[in-house]
Amino acid sequence: MQIENFAHKLKHPVFKVVSQIISEKGLEAYVIGGFVRDLLLERPSKDIDIVVVGNGMELAQAAGDKLRVKRVNLFKNFGTAQFNYKDLDVEFVGARKESYQRDSRKPIVEDGTLSDDQKRRDFTINALALDLRAESFGNLIDPFNGLADLEKGILRTPLDPNTTYSDDPLRMMRAIRFATQLDFQIEISSLKSILENSSRLEIISQERIVDELNKIILAEKPSRGFELLNSTKLLHQFFPEMIALHGTETRDGKSHKDNFYHTLEVLDNVAQHSDNLWLRWGAILHDIAKPPTKRFDSQVGWTFHGHEELGARMVPKIFTRLRLPLDAKMKYVQKLVRLHLRPISLVKSNVTDSAIRRLLFEAGDDIDDLMTLCNADITSKNEFKVKKYKKNFELVIEKLKAVEEKDHVRNFQPPISGDLIMKTFNLKPCGEIGIIKAKIKEAILEGEIPNDFEIAKELMFKIGEDIGLKINVE
CATH class of the missing domain: 3.30.460.10 (Beta Polymerase, domain 2)
Known part of the structure; x- marks a missing residue:
């Protein structure tokens, strides 16, 4: 031999x-x-x-x-x-x-x-x-x-797969990770064994599970890994919120899309443009609250009102349970989930400078990542509809650039500080300071005044006078 x-x-x-x-x-x-x-x-x-x-x-x-x-x-x-x-x-x-x-x-x-x-x-x-x-x-x-x-291109265990996976259940996650990264097929008896032993994952720490999950998420086509995790019931062991996205329902001839597969399509779309793990997590969680917000209206069909806000509130709970970092990365994902409908709504309606300013203000330096996510979220079997939306989306991006160049509101901080208000009106810390700052911020975001210190200062004098404050002349 x-x-x-x-x-x-x-x-x-x-x-x-x-x-x-x-x-x-x-x-x-x-x-x-x-x-x-x-x-x-x-x-x-x-x-x-x-x-x-x-x-x-x-x-x-x-x-x-x-x-x-x-x-x-x-x-x-x-x-x-x-x-x-x-x-x-x-x-x-x-x-x-x-x-x-x-x-x-x-x-x-x-x-x-x-x-x-x-x-x-x-x-x-x-x-x-x-x-x-x-x-x-x-x-x-x-x-x-x-x-x-x-x-x-086959993944097979050296020994009987039931022995291999039962001995160390993390190997089941590794099988799906390698299949996803290498684009390999898991041998059929091995795949059946993972399904039979999926509940054994309970003896594995969340940290080790999520370490493998993150490697799947960072693969070139992460959807393949999630489809395998779902079909083998591994995903059911640690990510029930994502399993809840699965399935469709029809009433009075009106159906909603399968949000599990929609989420995977959005994730793959993001993966084509960015290897940022946390942006990919934003894609995974952007519709996570659709199941608890699902309602049927005989006039309009299925609705998911408020799923972006509830989803943002769910992010810390999910990150905590999965032992993901509870720091700026979690806040970033939370922001993407909360804002992911905003650019889409701008596509559907007349785009005002005020709406653009507010989006820039809230998204800050994450605006480009948010736009990547929102562009990836445009999915439909109707190619004409997708092309139309994407064309309109390009117009929103152009408008964002134009407004930012003109008004500089990304990571905007009001030009008038609380200290200046206190000195101007001889105040100690009080509610009136917040009122003045909020009104100046609203005026700038609404386009009533430019983002300029002197003009904002004049408005501060006027607001103070309107609410009965006297200027300190000392």
């Missing part, structure tokens, strides 16, 4: 150095997993995993010394070591075999052989190993026909 050899692909100095050391010490070491997979797929990879039959930490230290790396990180509890060399993250681990208890994904680990180590891998394409011993340098060790699966 012909042994495949890929020595010509192992050009990085790390491999040469490791090969020299293990030859001198009579050890076995192999590069394994994702690096080999991506090497054969000719995809970029910055993580090298080296499995050692023996002590991985000792080999890492010796390799680090030869390569003169600044620091070798030793993790004695796990028997692993890691260092950074040039553009790569290199990790060493001793070959091991694992056994699991049903209520935990943390394995009982014992020293093992390369074969043991390959059996514990999640997929055949991630069990591929390249020999680093000098006499067989670059030889492919492929006990599960992972190379054939790689060439066919």
Whole structure:
């Protein structure tokens, strides 16, 4: 049998150095997993995993010394070591075999052989190993026909899929992540096993689930991952709000669209224009409140009044449960959800400068991302309708640019400060200050006065006089 050899692909100095050391010490070491997979797929990879039959930490230290790396990180509890060399993250681990208890994904680990180590891998394409011993340098060790699966674009588990997924249920999320990223098919028995074991996801932390979910969201076509998550019932385990979007309903001959698939179409549209994870989250959540706001009116059909405002209120709850960051990123997504109908409404009606100013004021520096989301939200099976909307949408974008250049209201701060109002009218902190500031802001946004300090100051005097304040003459 012909042994495949890929020595010509192992050009990085790390491999040469490791090969020299293990030859001198009579050890076995192999590069394994994702690096080999991506090497054969000719995809970029910055993580090298080296499995050692023996002590991985000792080999890492010796390799680090030869390569003169600044620091070798030793993790004695796990028997692993890691260092950074040039553009790569290199990790060493001793070959091991694992056994699991049903209520935990943390394995009982014992020293093992390369074969043991390959059996514990999640997929055949991630069990591929390249020999680093000098006499067989670059030889492919492929006990599960992972190379054939790689060439066919198939995801298959090395062992029985029920064992693989039940032992570590996170592998089910990884299967869908790899299928989405690589555009691979999940082998049918493996797909059935994910459906059967989907409830096992309950023993996995939200952080690990969402880490895989975010990688799916960042794929070139994330909708494929969500369709798989839905059909295997994995999405049901951690994202019920999105599952609730699924389905249509018809009354009196009037139907509404399936908002689950509409959301996926919007997500894919955004993905074509931006790799911003949080803008993609904005696409996922923009219609999240449609199920609780759904109503039927015999005159107009189905309505979802207020879904943008309720959706914005749902964002913090969803982020909290999924262990997503509760910082400026969450506020950004919340803003996109709250404002996502505003530009669309400008398309449908006569566009006034006042409406444009208010949108610019509320969106601030996120206006361009909001417009990307809203443009992506124009979906219909009627191509003429889509073209018409998109043409009108371009007019709104032009109007936004013109108003911003003229009035400078993006991230607008009223030109009159509370301190100036207090000094002008000899006031202590009180409600009248807020009244004056609000009236000046409204006047600027309505276009009654320009965004100019002196003109705003004159209006401040007038408003103060109208509400009975006296100017401090001192």
